[in-house]
Amino acid sequence: MNRRQELALGALGALLALGACEAVGRAGIVRRSYLPPASEVLARAVELAGDRTFLDDVAVTLRAWALGLGLACAIAIPLGLLLGSVPVVDDAVRAVIEFLRPLPSVALIPLVSLLLGTGTETEVTLITYASIWPILFNTVYGLGETDPLAKDTLRTFGFGRLSILLRVELPATAPFIVAGLRISAATALVLATATELLSGFGQGLGIFIAQAQLATDGTRDVLAGVVWAGVLGLVINGVLVWGERRAFPWRAGARGTRGATRAAWRSPGGSGARRGGSGGSGPTASAAGRRGGPDRAGAHGPGAAPPGGVTGRPREHGSGEAADGEAPT
Amino acid sequence: MAAGATVLALVLVACGGGADSGSSGDGRQKVTVAALPLTDAAALYIARDRGLFVREGLDVTIQPVQQSIQALPALSKGQVDVIASANYVTFLQADEKGTLDLRILAEGVRTAPHMMDVLVPKDSPIKTPADLKGKTVAVNILNNIQSLTLDAILDQQGAGHPVYRQIAFPQMGPALEKGQVDAVHAVEPFDSAIQGELKTRVLLDGGSAPVQTLPISGYVTTSAFAEKHAKAAAAFKRAIEAASKIAAQDPSAVRAELPKYTKVTEDQAKTINLPAYPATTDAAQLRRLIELMWKRGLLKKPIDPATLLVK
Amino acid sequence: MSGAPTHESRRPTDHGAAARTAHLVGETAARTARLARGALLRRLVLVLALTAWQLGARAHGSVYFPPPARIARHAYDLWFSGPVGHAFLTPAAVDTILPSLGRMAAGFVLAAVVGVGLGILVGRSPRAYALCDPVLQFARALPPPTLVPVFVVVFDFGTPMQLASIVFSAIWPVLINTAEGARDTDPLRLDVAAVLRLTAVERLWFLLLPSALPRIFAGLRLSLSLCLILMVFSELLPGTANGIGFALTDAQSRSDLLTVWAVLVLLGALGYLLNTGLLAIEKRLTGKRSHERRSKGSHKSSRTESRKGRST
Numbered sequence: 001m002n003r004r005q006e007l008a009l010g011a012l013g014a015l016l017a018l019g020a021c022e023a024v025g026r027a028g029i030v031r032r033s034y035l036p037p038a039s040e041v042l043a044r045a046v047e048l049a050g051d052r053t054f055l056d057d058v059a060v061t062l063r064a065w066a067l068g069l070g071l072a073c074a075i076a077i078p079l080g081l082l083l084g085s086v087p088v089v090d091d092a093v094r095a096v097i098e099f100l101r102p103l104p105s106v107a108l109i110p111l112v113s114l115l116l117g118t119g120t121e122t123e124v125t126l127i128t129y130a131s132i133w134p135i136l137f138n139t140v141y142g143l144g145e146t147d148p149l150a151k152d153t154l155r156t157f158g159f160g161r162l163s164i165l166l167r168v169e170l171p172a173t174a175p176f177i178v179a180g181l182r183i184s185a186a187t188a189l190v191l192a193t194a195t196e197l198l199s200g201f202g203q204g205l206g207i208f209i210a211q212a213q214l215a216t217d218g219t220r221d222v223l224a225g226v227v228w229a230g231v232l233g234l235v236i237n238g239v240l241v242w243g244e245r246r247a248f249p250w251r252a253g254a255r256g257t258r259g260a261t262r263a264a265w266r267s268p269g270g271s272g273a274r275r276g277g278s279g280g281s282g283p284t285a286s287a288a289g290r291r292g293g294p295d296r297a298g299a300h301g302p303g304a305a306p307p308g309g310v311t312g313r314p315r316e317h318g319s320g321e322a323a324d325g326e327a328p329t
Numbered sequence: 330m331a332a333g334a335t336v337l338a339l340v341l342v343a344c345g346g347g348a349d350s351g352s353s354g355d356g357r358q359k360v361t362v363a364a365l366p367l368t369d370a371a372a373l374y375i376a377r378d379r380g381l382f383v384r385e386g387l388d389v390t391i392q393p394v395q396q397s398i399q400a401l402p403a404l405s406k407g408q409v410d411v412i413a414s415a416n417y418v419t420f421l422q423a424d425e426k427g428t429l430d431l432r433i434l435a436e437g438v439r440t441a442p443h444m445m446d447v448l449v450p451k452d453s454p455i456k457t458p459a460d461l462k463g464k465t466v467a468v469n470i471l472n473n474i475q476s477l478t479l480d481a482i483l484d485q486q487g488a489g490h491p492v493y494r495q496i497a498f499p500q501m502g503p504a505l506e507k508g509q510v511d512a513v514h515a516v517e518p519f520d521s522a523i524q525g526e527l528k529t530r531v532l533l534d535g536g537s538a539p540v541q542t543l544p545i546s547g548y549v550t551t552s553a554f555a556e557k558h559a560k561a562a563a564a565f566k567r568a569i570e571a572a573s574k575i576a577a578q579d580p581s582a583v584r585a586e587l588p589k590y591t592k593v594t595e596d597q598a599k600t601i602n603l604p605a606y607p608a609t610t611d612a613a614q615l616r617r618l619i620e621l622m623w624k625r626g627l628l629k630k631p632i633d634p635a636t637l638l639v640k
Numbered sequence: 641m642s643g644a645p646t647h648e649s650r651r652p653t654d655h656g657a658a659a660r661t662a663h664l665v666g667e668t669a670a671r672t673a674r675l676a677r678g679a680l681l682r683r684l685v686l687v688l689a690l691t692a693w694q695l696g697a698r699a700h701g702s703v704y705f706p707p708p709a710r711i712a713r714h715a716y717d718l719w720f721s722g723p724v725g726h727a728f729l730t731p732a733a734v735d736t737i738l739p740s741l742g743r744m745a746a747g748f749v750l751a752a753v754v755g756v757g758l759g760i761l762v763g764r765s766p767r768a769y770a771l772c773d774p775v776l777q778f779a780r781a782l783p784p785p786t787l788v789p790v791f792v793v794v795f796d797f798g799t800p801m802q803l804a805s806i807v808f809s810a811i812w813p814v815l816i817n818t819a820e821g822a823r824d825t826d827p828l829r830l831d832v833a834a835v836l837r838l839t840a841v842e843r844l845w846f847l848l849l850p851s852a853l854p855r856i857f858a859g860l861r862l863s864l865s866l867c868l869i870l871m872v873f874s875e876l877l878p879g880t881a882n883g884i885g886f887a888l889t890d891a892q893s894r895s896d897l898l899t900v901w902a903v904l905v906l907l908g909a910l911g912y913l914l915n916t917g918l919l920a921i922e923k924r925l926t927g928k929r930s931h932e933r934r935s936k937g938s939h940k941s942s943r944t945e946s947r948k949g950r951s952t
Contacts, residue, residue, distance in 0.1 A: 006770040013771035014778075035794055088681075095682035096689050102911025103904060104869040106785065107885075109876065110892035111900050114428065115704055117402035186781075194785035198876055199399070206786070213789040214499050222793055226786045233781035398893055423895040427703035470893060494797075495879055509796050 018042075036220045044224040058228065060203040064120055065185075065192045068127025072184060076132045077177060080139025084173075085165060090140065105130035105187075106194045118199040123192060130191045131184035135177060142176025143169055175248045182240045189233055205229060357388040358561040362411045362548075363400035364391050366591040368517055369414030369438045369546045371583045372606055374590050376572035385564035393590075396470075397546070404551060405429045410558075411565065413437065415549040417618060418473045418627060424637070425628055430552040433637045434562060435569040437547040438604035439614065440478070445516040445535035447479065448505065451528040455511060458482070458533050462489025464511035467496040467504055475514045477621055478540040485539050502526055517601045518593045540621075542605055544614050555639045562639050566610075576606035610638055706898055715902035737906070740883040743799060744871040747806030751863055755811045756856060759818025760848060769819060776816055784809035784866060788874050797881070802874040809870050810863040817859030821852025857922040864918055868911055 018038045025037025048054045083090045108126060116122045146169045154164050196206025205225060212221030360382075364370040373391065376382055382389045392409065394400045397416045401423060403409040412420075414437055424431035438444075447466065449455045455464060461483065468475040476493045483490060491512070496504050501513040502523045514535060515523055523529060536543075548569055555562045576583045580603055587598040607614075615634035623631040690708055697707035719733035726734065762768045788805045795801040825848055833843050849856075875885025884903060891899035 006773075009767060009770035010774040014774045016771070017775045091678050091681050092685040095686040098912075099686065099908065102865075102868075102915055103908040104865070104872055104911065106869055106873045106876070107888065107904055107907050110888050111897075111904065114402060114892055114895070114897065114900070117406070117408070118399045119403075186783075190783040190785060193783045194873060197785055197789065209786060209789050213793060214497055219790075219793045222789050226782060226790060229786045230778050230782040233783060234778060237781060401895075419893065419895075426895040426897065428895045428897065471890065472894065494881055497878060500879075504796075507796070 036223065040220055041223040041227060044220050045227045048224055048228065054208060057203050057208045058205050058232070060120075061192050061196065061205040062232075064123045064127060064204070065188050068124045068192070069131055069181075069184060069188045071124065071128040072131035072135060072188070073181065075128070076135035076180075077139055079132075080136045080177075081143065081165065081170070081173075083136070084140040084143030085161075085169070101133065105191055109195055109198050113199065118202065122199070123195045123204075126195055127188045127191045131188045134183040134187060135180040138176045138180025138183075139173060142173035145176070146172045175244070178240070178244050178247065182237065182244070185236050185240055186233060189229070189236065193229055205232075357383070357386050358558065358564070359388045359390070360410045360561060360565060361390045361392060361408070362413050363394045363397070363403065363409045364413040364590075365395065365397060366393060367414055368444070368583070368587065368591070368601075368604055370590070371586050371603075372437065372569055372572040372576050373413045373548075374586045375575055375582055376568045378586065378589075379572070379575070381568040381571050382565075385568045387561060387564055387568065389565075401429060404549070407551070407553065410554050411548055411550045413548050414546045416470075416474060416546050417544060417615075418477065418622060419470075420549050421619065421622065421628060421632060425630070425632065431637055432550050432552050432555040432562075432639050433610065433615070433634070434548040434550055434555075434639050435566045435573070436544055436607045436610045436614075439542045439544050439607055440536035440540055441542070441603065441605040442536055443520070443531070443534050443602040444604040445475070445514065446520050446531045447512050447514050447533040447535060448520070448523055448529040449512045449532045450505060451530050453511065455532060457488075458486050459488040461491045461512065461532070464491045465494050465509075466491040467501050467510040467513040468493050469495070469498050469514075469516070471495045472627060474545055475516075475535070477625060477627065478535060478543065479514055479533075480625065481540050481621055482533065482535075482537055505529070517603070518587075518591065518597055521597060521601045542614065543621075544607075544618050545604065547610075550639070566639060570608055570610075573606040574608040577608055612638060704897055706901060711898060711901045711905060714898045715905060718899065718902060719906070735882060736887050737884060739799075740871055740875065740885070741910075743802050743883075744806065744867050747803050747810060747871070748864060748867045750803070751807045751810040751867070752814055752860060754807075755814030755859070755863070756818050759815045759856075760822050760844065760852075762815070763819035763822025763852075764848070766823075769823065772819075776812065776819075780812045780816065784870055785873050788870070788877060791874075792877065792879070797877075797879040802871065802883075805874045806867050806870045810866040813859040813862040813866065814856065815859075817855045817862075818852060821855030822848050824855075825851050853926050857918070857926065860922075861915065861918055864914055865911070868907070868914065872907065 021038035021041075023037075025035055025040070083093060105126060108129065109122075112122050112125055116125060150168050150172070151164055154168055159167070192204070193206040193209075196202070196204035197210045199207065199210075205228065209222050209225040209229075212218035212225060215221070362373060364373055377389060377391065391413075392400075394412075397412050397414060398419050400409055400412050400415075401420070404412055405428060411434060420429065420431055423429040447458075447461070455461060466479065468479075471493055480490050494510055496510065496513070498515060498519045501510075501515050501519060504510050505513050505523065506527055512532060513523065516535075524531075548565070550562065583603055583606070584598040587593045587601075588595045593601070612635045615637075616631075619628065619631050619634060622628045693705075694707045694709055697705050719730055719737065720728050722728050722730035722733065729737070762772050784805070787808055788801075791801045791804045791808070795804060829847055829851070833847050838846070871883075872885040872888070874880070875883035876889050878889065880886045880889075884907065888900060888903045891897075891903065
């Protein structure tokens with residue numbers, strides 16, 4: 001099935017889903033004000049695009065999101081580099097990190113609200129806190145995956161520790177950091193909307209949804225707001241994936257054009273092609289590259305290195321998770 | 330590390346001092362007030378619109394909030410100087426827990442007949458207050474003034490307590506209509522609005538004995554502000570008390586003010602039941618409230634309100 | 641066994657085996673020592689951190705950061721000081737914690753079952769996959785907390801709303817990961833299955849599920865953390881009547897910081913336990929194979945990372 005067929009089917013699927021929602025809404029199975037038909041919701045969503053106040057709300061949310069994400073990077077990347085380079089510190093800190101990690105960041109909203117009120121400060125603090133983890137873990141993991149041969153080579157040439165860090169480890173870790181950034185971006189959006197939903201007053205997309213929820217016939221607005229949130233998430237993810245592919249084209253080979261990867265594996269006598277998931281994961285990895293959602297973060301498929309290459313470790317998808325650093329909120 | 334840094338930042342913020350209330354260009358003392366869009370804050374707006382603040386040499390900025398607790402952190406950090414229509418129960422609890430060093434500048438409102446009512450659908454099987462036992466009643470905030478007063482009224486009548494559910498005032502009408510709750514405890518203007526939109530009847534007056542003329546909300550500040558700007562605090566208190574006097578003597582002033590800062594329309598404003606606006610701050614009445622809170626476990630120890638009042 | 645060549649030691653196999661054994665023992669000892677040292681260091685740091693917090697909070701006396709000892713005692717008083725018959729749970733705990741846990745468990749199981757089921761279906765059929773892909777991507781991009789108001793309006797507050805929120809958010813990672821795991825089944829094995837004329841059910845049970853299992857578990861782990869998040873969040877919204885999240889907002893509105901902290905600690909512990917449990921199940925089901933593959937040749941830190949997995 002080639003690309004165009006896929007796209008066509010995808011569009012069909014989307015239409016079918018919309019049609020189903022429309023039918024449910026119009027059939028009156030659930031009361032109209034409870035669940036309006038999809039067409040009404042979409043119409044309202046489009047209408048909101050022209051609403052000045054709504055766009056201001058979205059801008060406020062995005063601003064808090066960007067600020068929180070930026071702060072998270074500023075804290076997590078140096079910290080991750082430190083932890084990854086000095087194993088003793090890593091070991092020591094790990095216990096505390098594992099302690100803090102399972103706590104859902106949304107649970108911190110009441111505490112931080114008591115401390116800082118219901119303004120942007122609370123929102124940005126929470127976003128920063130939640131976004132630090134994926135970036136941090138991915139940075140540490142990425143450092144661990146650096147080719148030791150390259151490091152040794154530089155060391156023999158007399159480069160100092162810091163130099164090695166900057167010249168070899170940082171560029172090698174960069175793809176992982178960006179993958180972590182992608183997860184964090186989604187997490188940051190979740191925290192931003194969650195904080196706003198709870199605070200209920202002020203400006204922001206979540207506040208628009210919260211106030212629509214209170215209004216008597218507000219389901220349409222709530223759903224329209226949710227559609228906007230989903231679209232925002234998609235756009236952010238898409239932009240980051242595109243940026244990632246532009247910045248790290250060699251890893252694009254891993255995600256690969258599907259034909260190329262598959263052809264490589266189908267070489268005659270290519271018993272390598274029989275290497276389990278490899279053949280399949282080519283298209284998967286590239287599909288992942290296309291969407292690059294959180295599940296696929298760091299799933300640098302087997303194509304990342306030539307089989308039996310320097311780092312020729314069989315990268316099962318299980319190992320990819322280590323780079324996920326999935327601490328979603 | 331990361332979490333430690335954030336925690337450290339939070340600690341610094343928590344114990345950091347607040348912003349200073351400066352003076353505006355023409356020598357008037359600046360005061361920032363957070364206010365709810367409820368009838369409780371009417372005196373504040375009357376004072377502003379009739380120039381009472383200017384007369385006392387104050388430059389008052391009003392910031393709207395939806396729930397007074399949302400402004401609590403801002404108050405304790407000094408970003409806001411006074412909270413108008415501050416829910417006493419919430420703030421007394423905060424004072425007891427230590428998140429705020431509370432001072433009460435002036436009383437805001439006390440209960441008056443039918444300023445809040447328990448409403449049931451017209452065809453409801455609940456006919457007397459005793460029928461409320463075990464039924465669901467919607468209140469704005471759980472374990473707060475509404476459940477406190479309603480339980481006290483029911484106790485006085487020897488009736489059992491209902492089960493409370495938290496529903497925001499604007500949602501109470503739809504909730505009652507959908508049957509999600511058996512009764513709602515609504516305050517004006519929602520009280521009249523619901524009675525106008527739906528077929529309901531008044532089961533119980535929320536301001537009946539033993540909670541008649543009980544203080545509900547008021548103008549609060551921190552001890553830091555009261556000490557550092559004692560003159561401004563006293564001036565603010567005088568202005569508010571003068572405005573409350575106007576409100577008590579001339580309800581039409583309040584009715585004219587309401588459409589300006591709440592969602593109440595002019596027609597609605599003419600007919601809703603107003604609370605009582607006390608012109609002086611009476612520690613004895615506050616003591617009644619504190620006794621009630623303490624008896625029902627909302628406070629661990631009774632606080633002496635005289636210590637909280639600003640002279 | 642080195643030393644002067646005697647009669648006995650001239651036998652080459654004995655000498656080699658003994659030396660190998662000695663070497664192995666020595667290596668294991670060294671590794672164990674290293675691991676033990678690492679574990680000790682971690683525990684030590686944890687204890688130090690807690691002590692520092694305790695002392696600092698005591699000294700500073702800020703109401704916002706109570707000392708851990710007080711928090712622990714308060715949590716004990718609130719929830720764990722009940723009668724032995726109730727597993728030490730107080731009535732408050734039974735009313736608060738158990739319903740929340742029940743909802744989360746139900747939501748997780750539902751999301752897992754439906755997610756795996758649908759995922760297999762979608763994954764096996766390239767057409768179905770292409771059909772569902774955009775919809776799935778959109779659903780995954782929705783921030784889960786934004787879905788909760790939708791369900792509040794449709795279902796009103798209570799268990800149906802919370803269950804719906806949990807399931808609708810937690811199902812996507814499982815579904816998508818299962819679909820991709822099913823897609824990536826080794827074509828060779830599929831051919832073998834065809835040759836052996838396995839029925840669809842047999843193929844599913846013996847081939848598809850096991851090969852997709854690592855991916856499914858990755859999705860399940862993510863799903864579990866989402867369940868926890870949504871469980872808390874759906875109870876944080878004003879209007880809920882009970883639950884862990886409700887305890888949190890109720891404490892917030894009463895300025896009861898001690899309870900807020902107690903709930904946070906409880907949630908952290910819960911998250912940690914759940915994740916460890918899931919990891920244990922995964923290890924049991926997928927066996928040591930995947931772990932060997934994972935750790936082969938990896939750097940030590942990444943190995944620890946993958947072993948600890950996602951605790952959230």
